[in-house]
Amino acid sequence: MIDNNQLLRFTTAGSVDDGKSTLIGRLLYDTKSIFEDQLASVEATSVRKGHEGVDLAMFTDGLRDEREQGITIDVAYRYFTTPKRKFIIADTPGHIQYTRNMVTGASTANAAIILVDARHGVMEQTKRHAFIASLLQIPHIIVCINKMDLVDFSQDTYDTIVSQFEEFSSKLYMKDVRFIPISALLGDNVVNRSGTMDWYQGAPLLNVLETLHISSDINKIDARFPVQTVLRPQHSEFIDYRGYAGRIASGIYRVGDEVVVLPSGFSSKIKSINAGFETLEEAFAPMSVALTLEDDIDVSRGDMIVKPNNQPKLQQEFDVMLCWLHNQPAKPRGKYLIKHTSNEQKVMIKQVVYKIDINTYNRIIEDEVLTMNTIARVTLRCSNRLMLDDYKSNRITGSLILIDEASNDTVAAGMVV
Template sequence: MDNNTLSSKDYLNMDLLRFTTAGSVDDGKSTLIGRLLYDSKAIFEDQLEAVEKSSELRGDGYVNLALVTDGLRAEREQGITIDVAYRYFATPNRKFIIADTPGHIQYTRNMVTGASTANLAIILVDARNGVVEQTCRHAFIASLLQIKHLVVCVNKMDLVDYKEEFFNKIKKDFEDFSSKLDIPDLHYIPISALHGDNVVEKSTNMPWYKGGPLLYTLENVHISSDLNHVDSRFPIQRVIRPLSDEYHDFRGYAGRVEGGIFKAGDEVVALPSGFTSKVKAIQTMDGPIEEAFPPMSVVMTLEDDIDVSRGDIIVKPNNQTKVGQDIELMVCWLNEKALVQGGKYAVKHTSKDVRCIVKDIRYKVNINTLHKIEDDKNIGLNDIGRILIRTTGPLFYDSYRKNRATGSVILIDEFTNETVGAGMII
């Protein structure tokens, strides 16, 4: 069904799946996304014409579908993906945001950026090459980022004559590695992105594969239980005090619900002040609502005029966050200038801004073996390690495993204002 047949109301109410592609160089990530958009009729005619014009038709008559996402001139010239490319499309069952991420090891930081908000990761494996270093690297990062759904697509099955033994070998090798990781939901699909086998339509070339095509998996994977609906978390982004005389008594707190469910009448506590109150009302752009849950952006009003400002967090009295200044992190380093023990960085955690000093670099992770390297404390670009920071003010946090929003921080260079590290609180 064409996207245009969806009404705007249906579209707004549809379930949203964010997914990312990962894998080694030339595994066909961009071609897969191009095929997914092309076969699901999610490319506009003028876009397709531009791709056909700017790409040279292959000898076999196929359009270079990788150019649908590879938009930078350097990407087109080199035939590689450098930056994260986001694409949006919808089917009658679900809407999607795709992050096409690079496969080169030097662009691992881009992969981390694209995967940080994903519900699902597609890891491509070339059927001829099998599981390689980048396959393991990206699977580990997906696990570290708590992406709960992983789809291993064994691509280029046409180049191995669609033989089942190649698929089974890769499946076994990946299972051996992934058994050490935290991946609760794992799928394997043999595909050919170039020819469209098992991408949108089920392939007739692989009758031995009994599962559904990739799009069916994307449409039906269950993600509603991935969000934390138990621990109520509402970081304050802004305090709203209208200047109008008509609303001079109004005091609302704007933010996004990052966990749990808030209802009018609920008893809440504001941190760090510790003052308690009750939820008076919850407002959205469309008017008042009875309850708010992740990832809704709302304005909350309280029955009492208590001290709450940007960077504070509203929680339930019997289910509060952890509080601390000494924070243990797994950090993905995103900058060419290495992490420095004793170094000072700005920290952004939910809507709160503080500064920190790196007290200790515990170890670096060998991404291929998952072993800790305790005698190598040099964490440079694209490295992952465990560190201890001390912040200038207390953070109100959960572990990243419990809540991806309240359990993550970014480290920022105070002089250049560059984001240098992505941290997951242990």
């Protein structure tokens, strides 16, 4: 049974002109998720440009440059709801120079929709986006083979592309991959089943999105509670109240549980769990709560409350897969700020182990220059120890960002390996 309040985040990716924005426009249009004034504006613009019908892509292409060029540059976020589920869409760019935008849009996604043009089949960009989706451990991959109307809805073309994708993706780590033949422009297999592709026995895209099982995507085993702030309310009802507030990254916490505060190693038991003024007996990821402990021990922002028999690694030096986001290259042995959950401190890029050619997946050993959109394995050294998990087991406690101290710009995103 699907919880109709459950939120599904998904990202779209594909080569330029594969129809990502049109597909999202079709989803919004056919689910009646567009405001009347926006619909009227896009209809008027479509007529002015001489289009036969409504240009569905314009519902997502928000930047003026995008509308003029007909391409997606930034990550465009859109929201819609059906009776079964709520959705957040990240429409990410297809150009090679916007790889960093895909990393940003996909980092919190439950699912990735990778579009393939039925006329062109699997291209370099398809492989690049599949690799990034694999690197980011997106749990569900939906390969939409689009523009089937331009290949006469051919099952042979569809089967060939499925084989092409399966052949190269077998080298990647992907848990759940599905294939759907669609025509975003005409609406075939997007919201409603296609009447022209009887050979496809699967569900249309919206039905797949509504029924994806995502509850198990959240790690319920490893209890991780990064402390964001300490609550000391000046209120007569809360005299001597000292709560540790934050968002549970993973796992389950119950009143009476024995816990350990890292990095100090002090132990205690959970005295109470509060969500606002509500008192709970248990809380689990991704709830935002405040915990109180039975013992008055020193806990502050950046600490992590965990279980005694299940603790993250305390490491000062470690390797990450890093995607460089900034237009300024990384400084050799550069010093930055690292932000990991609620912990912020100084860090140095100690070594570039190798870079990855995301067209061939080959490792580049000699070249250590990190420029925008580069993905590389690097060794970081922090000023103090961090509480880390491997990214593949915990996407929150296994991820981090690097920040330039002078400009306060986010320069890189990393995944602990």
